[in-house]
Amino acid sequence: MLVRLLLLVGCLLALGLAAEDFYKLLGIEKDASERQIKKAYRTLSKKFHPDKNPGDESARDKFVAVAEAYEVLVDEEMRRIYDQYGHDGIAQHKQGGSPRQHHDPFDLFSRFFGGSGHFGHGGGQRQGPNMEVRVAVPLRDFYNGRKTEFTVEKQAICSTCEGSGSKDGKTETCDVCGGRGARIQRQQLAPGLFQQVQTVCDKCGGKGKTIKHPCPVCHGSRVVREPETHELHIEKGMPKGVRITYENEADESPDWVAGDLIVHLSETDAALGQQDHERTDGTFFRRRGKDLFWREIISLREAWMGDWTRNITHLDGHIVQLSRKRGEVIQPNTVEVVENEGMPIWHQHLPEGVDEAFGALHVEYVVVLPDQMEKSMEKEFWSVWEKWRKKKGVVLDKENGRPEGPIKMPDGHDEL
Numbered sequence: 507m508l509v510r511l512l513l514l515v516g517c518l519l520a521l522g523l524a525a526e527d528f529y530k531l532l533g534i535e536k537d538a539s540e541r542q543i544k545k546a547y548r549t550l551s552k553k554f555h556p557d558k559n560p561g562d563e564s565a566r567d568k569f570v571a572v573a574e575a576y577e578v579l580v581d582e583e584m585r586r587i588y589d590q591y592g593h594d595g596i597a598q599h600k601q602g603g604s605p606r607q608h609h610d611p612f613d614l615f616s617r618f619f620g621g622s623g624h625f626g627h628g629g630g631q632r633q634g635p636n637m638e639v640r641v642a643v644p645l646r647d648f649y650n651g652r653k654t655e656f657t658v659e660k661q662a663i664c665s666t667c668e669g670s671g672s673k674d675g676k677t678e679t680c681d682v683c684g685g686r687g688a689r690i691q692r693q694q695l696a697p698g699l700f701q702q703v704q705t706v707c708d709k710c711g712g713k714g715k716t717i718k719h720p721c722p723v724c725h726g727s728r729v730v731r732e733p734e735t736h737e738l739h740i741e742k743g744m745p746k747g748v749r750i751t752y753e754n755e756a757d758e759s760p761d762w763v764a765g766d767l768i769v770h771l772s773e774t775d776a777a778l779g780q781q782d783h784e785r786t787d788g789t790f791f792r793r794r795g796k797d798l799f800w801r802e803i804i805s806l807r808e809a810w811m812g813d814w815t816r817n818i819t820h821l822d823g824h825i826v827q828l829s830r831k832r833g834e835v836i837q838p839n840t841v842e843v844v845e846n847e848g849m850p851i852w853h854q855h856l857p858e859g860v861d862e863a864f865g866a867l868h869v870e871y872v873v874v875l876p877d878q879m880e881k882s883m884e885k886e887f888w889s890v891w892e893k894w895r896k897k898k899g900v901v902l903d904k905e906n907g908r909p910e911g912p913i914k915m916p917d918g919h920d921e922l
Contacts, residue, residue, distance in 0.1 A: 528575035528588060536589070540580060544665035547576040551615055558753065573611035636765040637756035642774040643740060645793055646783075649821040649849060651742040657735045658767070661757035664730050667721035669760035671728040677715040683707035685714040728760055738769070743852035746773050746793070788821035796865030797848045801872055802828060809836045809873040820847065828869060838873040 529536050532546040550572045552558070559565035578584045578596060587595045641656050663669040670677060679685040687710060693701045706712040720726035736752060748771050755767035776790045792799040800818065808814045813832035817825045826847050830836060848865025856863060879887070903910070 526571065528579055531571060531575045532579070538579075541665060543576065543579050544668075547572060547580075548662075548665060551576075551611075552754075555615070570611050573614050577614065632762045634757055634759060634762040634765040636768055638768045638770065640770045640772055641738065642772045644774050644784075644789070645776070645791060646788065646821045647740045648744055648746070648771075648773065648793070649742070649788070652740045654738050654740070655735050656738050656769070657733050659731055659733050660755075660767075661729050661759065662732050662734065663758045663760060664721055664724035664728055666723040667728070669728050670717075671721055671724060671726040672717045673719040673721050676719075677717055680707060680710035680714055680716050682709040683714060687712040687714040729758065736767070740771065741852065743796070743850040743855070744771060745795075745852065746771065783823065786819040786821065786823065788819060791821065791867075793849060795849075796851050797868060798865065799868045799870070801870050803872050803874055804836065806873060806875050809838070809871070812836075826867065836871050836873070838871070840871045842869045842871070843867070844869060 529538070532538075532543065532550065534542055534546050538546075551569060554565045554569040554572060556562075556566045556569060578588050584596065584599065587599050591598075637658075637660065639656075639658050643652070643654070647654070664671070667673065667675065680687075683689050687707055688704050689707050691703050691705060693703060695701050707714075710716050717726050721728075724730050734755075736755065738750070750769040750771065752767040752769070754764045756765035758764045773793070778785055778789065787800070790800075802816065802818075804814070808830070811832065812830035812834035815827060815829040817827055820826055826844060828842070828844075844867040846864045847867035851863045851865065902908075
């Protein structure tokens with residue numbers, strides 16, 4: 507008998523050790539407030555909802571586990587039992603027949619977000635309006651790809667009253683409109699002539715329900731304004747202005763299924779940052795489609811005589827080398843095209859069978875002339891140019907047939 511008892515205790519301990527800690531599961535501390543618990547559940551239940559992760563059994567299991575952790579920690583008595591006895595204590599408490607512990611996780615989800623507990627827009631549920639925001643990221647993120655976060659302020663169902671608007675969760679049918687949310691008023695237009703007009707009930711505001719004890723957080727409105735953070739995955743080569751849709755992440759209400767949050771990606775203006783990778787030449791590249799553009803400043807000597815090398819640091823830190831041999835002349839505003847040094851082409855625009863491709867880098871050379879010279883240098887340059895002008899020089903006016911003096915224009919004009 508003693509051996510069986512020890513085996514039973516050992517099994518229960520093993521079960522308790524195998525189960526994931528509810529606090530870690532929700533990503534909260536052990537002294538978390540009820541509001542923090544509800545906020546953590548709201549975030550994780552949306553993240554792991556089966557409708558957002560079709561065919562992913564691990565996500566579904568996580569969704570169920572998050573719901574179980576929430577129901578335990580949000581209940582004061584259940585939380586006390588869990589803190590003292592762990593999963594074993596919760597299992598024994600459930601065997602005692604507590605009805606609160608048998609909720610369907612989808613029913614729990616629907617209490618928070620309205621609708622049927624699923625993200626789909628069907629089932630006759632009214633869908634709320636979509637929400638559009640603009641998020642600006644540097645060109646570097648479009649080139650390298652990046653995972654980051656952004657925060658938007660939105661309307662959310664009050665987590666304190668779970669969208670009921672009532673402090674105690676109780677609502678009553680409006681005694682004025684009888685729960686219809688509207689009143690029928692009879693107006694006399696003339697003796698013996700009446701008109702019936704339907705108006706929104708002024709007592710319940712058209713809701714059909716009244717609240718005796720309003721929620722102290724939302725004050726009976728059932729919703730609050732709060733910031734919400736989302737993960738943003740910027741893929742390599744994404745075009746500017748691309749739309750990224752987050753399903754059912756727009757403003758929430760107990761009266762509708764939340765619409766979609768639509769993010770428009772734009773590019774920030776180039777600026778020198780504080781960190782080394784934010785101070786590269788590539789920071790000031792300009793983008794047009796799959797190509798990049800850069801202006802390189804060179805001196806008169808470099809443009810005329812050649813014999814130089816320049817290193818341009820690209821957006822991912824690699825070096826693009828520009829150079830000219832001695833005697834190679836560069837005319838002002840010459841554009842050099844460096845293949846495969848432009849933007850990576852977005853995977854959705856790649857030809858079939860191609861894993862990676864890049865556009866071109868267009869380098870425009872701007873020649874800067876000296877605005878002053880030492881007298882000795884000016885004499886040396888003048889003598890060299892005079893020598894070659896006398897030997898090879900051409901008078902352009904004569905070469906192009908231009909007149910030496912003014913041309914006499916005909917007198918008068920034709921009359922119409």
